[in-house]
Amino acid sequence: MSPSTLFSGVDPGWVALLSPELASRAQFGWTISVHILFASLSIGLAPFIIYFTWKDVRTDDERFARLRSFWVTVFAVGFVMGTVTGIPMSFQFGTNFPQFSAVAGELIGGPLAFEAKMAFFLEAVFLGVLLYGRERVRDRTYVLSSVLVGVGAWLSGFWILIVNAWMQTPRGYEMVARDGMEVARLTDPSAAFLSPRMPWMYVHMINASVIAVALLVAGVSAYIVWKSRETEAWNTALKLAVVILLVTAPMQAVHGDAYARHVQDTQPQKFAAMEAHYETDEADLHLLAFPRDVDALNDPRAENLVTVSLPRVGSFLASGGDFDAEVIGLNEYEENPPVALVFWSFRVMVGLGFLFIALALWGGYLTYDGRLSDSDRYLKTMVAASPLGYAALLTGWYVTEIGRQPWVIQGELRTSEAVSPTLTGAEATLSLIGFVGVYVGLVVTALYVLKWLVRDELRTLGADESVDDSWRGPLPEVSGDD
């Protein structure tokens, strides 16, 4: 009996769950969500690692040796998690979306192969040197290895986003018939691979990764400083993270605004979903939006939301200066992405972005005032804020990816057409369950490793771990019993 007949005759709810398309989309969405956490950890940590390694080798200052060793360990664990979660993804194009691979192979295969050959090898080879080679290579080579690991991480994002940018705004190809199938044939490499979308996505994504990691470094540093005030090393790390946030957080807002305008020009449907803008008309800008009732969560239309809006400023922003500009609404389209997911994700991302600017300015002011490590309130806030960079990064990614549905290649191939015709719902559901279970395990383990590293660091610093006022926030509580 084939797996598909195994489940026939079960109730309709199950059948819906077992649809290969839905299960494949859920699986891809879930695996990329976890993978992206680790991938962006590598991207964001790279500058920190390079800086700490360079300072360590140059100054022989114990402070930097300590920071280097701590964060290189985090990097290594993150890199392994990134590798093991990334390999299944590189196969999912074939296992779950073979039609997409067959149609777009000529366009996406090259950049993906470059990612492996140019970026991934560089990162993996020189991470081996960075982790195990301190005594075996010269100082200069050692610092260079940290740089090459960083270059690898940043290049990796570059090649992946070339593929993604092409899927968002495909160019430089023509559809040709091949053995009864319409496939994309590369006609203009520079148009296809140097698409205008690429720089927008790249800057936004790299900066988001740096912000997320700066918040993580700030949170871990703040926690250790809060436990053990006198630690010079972690005061340095906290200050460095705040400085990086002061540069990157405002930059993200400015860039994000311009990026949104580009999206409006190239993917008006996605832009309309971001603003839940249904009628083609002048658009208001909703600064804040709250659902009136539960239905409004699923269907965020102006009439069922409580909004604080700037009238017609949406038009102004979308058009780059015209308050009366018409903004295309969702009603123009036959099929739309899940608007609620895109609308609320966008709001969470933007809201968090402004919060990060506030945190950066607050930290900057405290640094200027010389009170950064003395302010309990700031330290605790930063500990609480440490996972929020990742929340912003993920919601931003949802806006990008869910916002372009129903297309996998915008305007060319629907996601529903990309799914494997031979895949059974049972296979897809089984693997979905497997991925959810295993990846939850990986994320939890990664968090535990971070907790153990922090605990060891505190022990080394001689901090009293059993103080009564221990932190009870989002980080697992550090105690001496394990």
Add this chain to the structure above:
Amino acid sequence: MTESLLPVDAYLVSSLPEIWFGAVVFALGTYVVLDGFDFGIGMLYATRTTEHERETFLSAFGPVWDANEVWLIAFGTMLLAAFPRVYSSLFADHYLLVFGFVFALLFRGVGPELREQRDDERWKRYCDYSFVGGSALAPLLFGVLAGRWAFDAATLSLPALLTGVCLTAVSVATGAAFLAAKSEPDLASDLRRYGVAATLAYLVGTVALLASAVATDAAGAAETVLSLPAAAVVALSIAAGLGGIVLARRGRYRAWLASALALPALLSVLLALLLYPTIYPPTGLTVRAAVVSPLALNLVTVLGFPVLLLVLWYFKYLYGVFSGPVDAEGYGG
């Protein structure tokens, strides 16, 4: 930019599709050779009882396994870049097998990495299970996948299962040789026993595999297997295997390693013979029919081949840095 420099309607050289077929098999073969000994180390790890020996094993493969594993991604993406229809069919048609394999790889990867993060017996034991289990399952499933591909055979068929067994055995053989070449004499001579047994198992398995392929004539394999090039590959494998055993017994471990690594390399050559010109036997798709259009292939050739040379240089460098003996403390100063 590039389009004016590159021919749009003709391949840079007329045999470019065949060259890319060779490059894809080369990436696959390199993966099987390099990660093969990693899997072997993982399986042999189960035979160690002392912490010192276990840590020696982990130190031996620590700096290199991650980079070795990237060859798998290189293979997958090169296959996608040059032969997208083969890539999509291969992975879509073997859905659960591919997932079993990637999960095995996942457990193999995180086990040793997480082990050292916590000083707790039970934790270490679970990480060890993950490492050993993943290391044993990955080559088995990958072999079954390769067997299904080359022989157009069912998962639970003799050719597919025997390919899995062969790949597992050859991994143990190369893992033992790699470790023997790097460790103290006592440990090395102990590993030699496993290496010799695995080599013999591999040779017997290969002969049985080819006999079963001829008997079932899966995907027209009989003709290829009985051809002169395939016979030469098999003869070379037997020579390398038996020669390796002699070298191992004489304690010439580095030479043994060289002949052991030749076995998975020759196995990849055999796979290439089986898959040419019909690169995907289940659909009868040939290399020429499956390859991407000239402009796309010319582009990845011009940009990609220099990078591939650079990658080979990285590997030479990496293995140079971490050459020489290893113990529980790592590669020493």
